[in-house]
Amino acid sequence: MIFRFATIPMPTFAHPACLLLALAVPPLVYIWLRRRPAAVRYPDIRLLTALPKGRAWMARSAGALLRGAIVLALIVALAGPRWPDLRTRIATEGIAIEMLVDVSGSMAEQDFQWDDAPIARLEAVKRAFHLFVAGGADPAGEMLPGRPDDVIGLVAFATRPASVCPLTLSHAVLLKMLDEQQPRSVPGESETNISDAIALGLHRLQTAGPRKRVLLLLSDGEHNVAQTQSNWTPRQAAQVAANLGVPIYAIDAGGKTNSERERTPVSAAQRTEGIRTLQEVARISKGHYFQARDTAALLDVCRRIDRLERSEIESFQYRRYHEAYPWFGLASFVFFIGLFVLERTIWQRVP
DSSP states (O other), X not given: OOOBOOSSOOOEESSGGGGXXXXXXXXXXXXXXXXXXXXOOOSOOGGGTTSOSSOHHHHHHHHHHHHHHHHHHXXXXXXXXXXXXXXXXXXXXXXXXXXXXXXXXXXXOOOEEETTEEEOHHHHHHHHHHHHXXXXXXXXXXXXXXOTTOEEEEEEESSSEEEEEEEESOHHHHHHHHHTOOOOOSTTSSSOOHHHHHHHHHXXXXXXXXXXXXXXXXXXXXXXXXXXXXXXXXXXXXXHHHHTTXXXXXXXXXXXXXXXXXXXXXXXXXXXXXXXXXXXXXXXXXXXXXXXXXXXXXXXXXXXXXXXXXXXXXXXXXXXXXXXXXXXXHHHHHHHHHHHHHHTTTTOOOO
16 A cells, blocks of 8 residues: 655535535624514513613624524534544555466567576566566666555466456465466467457456456467357457456567568467557557567566556545534534523523
8 A cells, every 4th residue: 555644634625615605694693683672562661670781782792693603613514624634544546457468388488588588478477567566676777666556466368268366455466376377388278369368357357346447468479269258359359348448458578570580489470460459459448559579678568557557546545534524513502502591591581
């Protein structure tokens, strides 16, 4: 959680428009002051000479002021006065991120570098996502802040997707499960099924509640599973995501095309189609497409996505308040009881 501390409490009102009613209090007090007192129609007033003198004006003035205080206290109570509890922490609620990580056979290709040592694509993804989720310094010394407020889940997919970790704030557990993933090498299990991965990711995001929801799709190849469980194409899956308001950030971690390198696990045509598919998925879902053909590009993508979604968190910020309206309501009641008692004792009028 991100915690912030303030120093000076500033009172606020839940319904400040109600304070406009306070403008009616001075005219009401004036009307009560100008109201003619009751008179006794009796020719002999000698019976009243024993009563204390000089209290009529005080009773009338103080009574009008007390009535004004009663009304004013009720108006302030209706406005909902409150102030933040500055001795407690102010938390920030994050978003929901479902990471869809390609673990097909081609993710075993060792065409990424980390600290000048060759590593597999999947291993580079693991290390980059560690920094994206938990924060820390990358090999170039640049810091990533991490996503401590976000609930993050993990879906690993090849021919079939699998929900590895549900949405959680326990990021250490999530990253441990990510580290356990290995490229699929069994024939028939090592293809790339983007459609079902998106479908499962959308299903897992249903538990996110009112949070903003995001799909992070990382793949290095073309969708090549003809018969999917969802019966969707990648473009149809992206359209469903768009209908649900879930943008897809598609990260292309594939190698270069045949025209760019001699040795490649897929043909140039397949590679081009794979790029086009990821671009369409991002465009249809109103997300973004990123190319990450090496470690530096992959880390830069993580930083860019982090900045894109960092600004959205502000709308979910909340704080704890002390509510003061019960005290103003109680004050109004006390003023009313005091006025009632005074007008029937020392402020009593005749008749």
